[in-house]
Amino acid sequence: MTKTYNITSIRQDFPILTTQVYNKPLVYLDNGATTQKPQAVINSIVNYYSTLNSNVHRGVHSLSQQATTAFDVARTTVQQFINAQHAHEIIFTKGATDSINTVATSWGFTNLHKGDVVLVSLMEHHSNIVPWQMVCNATGAVLKYITLNADLTLNLDSLDELLAQGNVKLVAITHTSNVLGITNNIAHIVSKVHKNGSLLLVDGCQTPQHMQVDVQFLAIDFYVFSAHKLYGPTGVGILYGKENLLNAMPPYQGGGGMISTVSLDNGTTYATLPHKFEAGTPNIEGNIALGAAINYVQSIGIDAIQNYEHDLVVYAQQQLLQLPEIILYAPTADKAGVLSFNMNNNHPFDVGTLLDKQGVAVRTGHHCCQPLMQHLGVAGTVRASFALYNTIEEIDVFIGALKKTISMLS
């Protein structure tokens, strides 16, 4: 039987959740943009600066060794969380965007040539489009787009057709859409991509906070995500890559920490993984706090979180579908924490502003997915996105605020 959890005590772990907005209790439904932080993560950062602060992998002194140990433990925590085979396959970056840029630049400039093809989908975040546009423009490779079905799921026939056209070196696809909440069937996609002899990069920004991810089971080549969407700090991201692929890639940036030897006459030799890709002093406290965030999530249980959030999303979706003024995008039962909608012809910004006045925080706009907005034929949407601490009562407040907004705007 799947574990459940006590939502009242969980909410007490997040100090910001008692905040008032316009004298109303905050209902925070912008978790797709960034999640709030539990006390355990805040404590981890305070504790680091209060008791451990020192540079890592450099000092013989005790403090530096303790900081290094905590830093290395965080890497192992991430490794185990996504079930990577080796800790050195986990590269600490500034965020998912930085992780994708690392692969696009390092792998891309080494492996892409004129006429080669990279595939992305129409539901990608700009972070998984623009770096590929840049490297394709510079190398003469071609970027092609996998289309969507009428229900906005990924069109696997389009993937097959594009693969069959030849020369596809890499497919970069989101695990879960940050606009639609649709989770792509990566196991199915990876078999098609690998059968074609291509590599698969998966943008996991909206996934490991909602469900179990196993990079070995899924046989993914590169997996990226950001700590701040997983209850951890901003400015920290993960690039997972298979050892053989990372070993064959040149460093992305040069500097301290990523070298083996430097000589004015004989040039530089590089450190082994993961240090080869971690130039300069890292975000030490942030990486350690990501470890604390993962420990926190695991103490609740990712399956329990998935079940709990599933009930929330299904409930919210049922309520939205009862409002004739609401246009809900891709209303499928199986969504990972994200619902996008519009209210008749009203601008999403107006809807979001009126919800904010009632204490409800949602995201409005194109969500860094302009190609998807063009596909939907809209300038933007309103997005409500859920986390492990949201409640059915909060959804009732949100729906009540939405009804009031409808009457104000009609």
Ligand SMILES: Cc1ncc(COP(=O)(O)O)c(C=O)c1O
């Ligand atoms: C699906 C997806 N990919 C990439 C990103 C970029 O993440 P970051 O800004 O943390 O690098 C986001 C952030 O919203 C996202 O939702």
